[in-house]
Amino acid sequence: MYIDSKNLSNTINNFYDSHMYTPELLDFYQQSDYVNLGYWDDEVSTPKEACDLLMSKLLDFIPEKQGNILDVACGKGETTRYITKFYSPDEIIGINISEKQLSNCRKTLPSATFQLMDATSLQFENNSFDAVICVEAAFHFNTREKFLKEALRVLKPGGYLVLSDILLTCEGEESFLHKVENENYVQDLDAYEALCRRVGFESITIVDATENCWRRHYRYAVEFVHEKFLNHQFDFSTLQHYMSFYYRQVEALKYYLLASARKEK
Numbered sequence: 306m307y308i309d310s311k312n313l314s315n316t317i318n319n320f321y322d323s324h325m326y327t328p329e330l331l332d333f334y335q336q337s338d339y340v341n342l343g344y345w346d347d348e349v350s351t352p353k354e355a356c357d358l359l360m361s362k363l364l365d366f367i368p369e370k371q372g373n374i375l376d377v378a379c380g381k382g383e384t385t386r387y388i389t390k391f392y393s394p395d396e397i398i399g400i401n402i403s404e405k406q407l408s409n410c411r412k413t414l415p416s417a418t419f420q421l422m423d424a425t426s427l428q429f430e431n432n433s434f435d436a437v438i439c440v441e442a443a444f445h446f447n448t449r450e451k452f453l454k455e456a457l458r459v460l461k462p463g464g465y466l467v468l469s470d471i472l473l474t475c476e477g478e479e480s481f482l483h484k485v486e487n488e489n490y491v492q493d494l495d496a497y498e499a500l501c502r503r504v505g506f507e508s509i510t511i512v513d514a515t516e517n518c519w520r521r522h523y524r525y526a527v528e529f530v531h532e533k534f535l536n537h538q539f540d541f542s543t544l545q546h547y548m549s550f551y552y553r554q555v556e557a558l559k560y561y562l563l564a565s566a567r568k569e570k
Contacts, residue, residue, distance in 0.1 A: 317445055322405045325381060333529060338381035338409065341441045341469075342561065344514060345521035355522065359469060360387040363438060366467040366510065366565035372396065372435030375459065377424045377452070377468075378442030382410035385417055388438070398434075400424065425451035432461045439468040448489045453504040463570040466506065469518070469563050472497065477557025494562060506566035518561040523551060 324330065325340050334340065335353045343355025344362050364370060370391040379385050379399030388397055394416035401407050402423060410419045422428055424439070424446050437456045446452045449470075456466045478490050491497050494511045501509045530547045533539040539547075 318403045318405075322403055325406070333526075338383035338386075338413065340380055341384075342518045342522040344517050345525070346517060352522070352525065355525075356383070357387060359440070359518065360384060362514075362563060363440065363467045363469060364388070364391060366563075367436050367465045370436070372461075373398070373433075374436040374438060375400065375427075375429075375434045377437060377439040377456070378402075378445075379406075379410055379419065380440075381406050382413040382419075384438070384440050385410060385414055385419075389414065389417075400427075425455060427455045427459050429459045431458055433459045435461055435464050437464070437466045439466075439470075441469050441471065443468060444471045444473065444489065446489065449491065450500060450504065453501060453506070457505050457568055460568040462568055464568050466566045466568075467564070469514070469561070470497070471519075471558060472560040472562065473557050474559045477559070480553070480557060494560060497562060497564065501564070501566045505569075507569050508565075508567040510565040512563040513560060514563050515561045519558055523555070526551060 321340070330340065333352055334356070335351060337353045337356070339353060339356040341356045341359060343349070343352055343357075344359035345355045346358065349355045349358055373396040374388060374392050376385045376388060376397060376399040379401050382399065385397060385399045394414055397414075397417040399407075399410055399417060399419045400422040401410070401419070402421065404421060407419045407421060410417070420428075424442070425448065437460055439452070439456075443449045443452055453466075460466065472491055472493065475490065491500060494513055498509050498511045527548070530539060530544055534541070534544040
């Protein structure tokens, strides 16, 4: 099924703009504005802590956190807020395709800059940023390759792209209406590295974080919704709704990865 770029954006927006503001999701993330799987290790006990750790892991890829940074698909602004631990707010630009989410970002971080923009068509000059970060969004883009080319273009020589991304199975690609005839499909981690290299990046690092990000998140989430059910906070139909959502993701999700790549100096 082919979906053009405008309908693709509308489909993504309609899902996230409704999903990200539900009381259940806000409760899950301890009233923070995260909506990511996070990175779970033995020291992490909550989704917010896991999302903070994911941001820490990604930013650790950048040797010298200085200059300016572009936060691609910045969501409601929680990833951008974390970036302010290392970058001055006036050196941060966040972009998103949802005005609703961007409005939230501007309230959260009025000193940073937020713009409505498609990640595959960045409206910035060549060599504009010292770093680009994209958290758990590139699997939505039409396409991932176009985004990588744009990220390379807007990075300054020696600058870093860091991101987390999800690789779906072929069946998973076909089951999501926001996909565009598998044009965004990447088979595995080796293929992902090859794509980054073909686009023009060097010093590429790809980390398989499927266990720490997806599987541990899944285990926590399943226990969370069952606890709600046991405490009579969720009825049976609500429990079924959430479990069905996670079961579908198990069938669709193949890898969760962390990646770092540098633009040649």
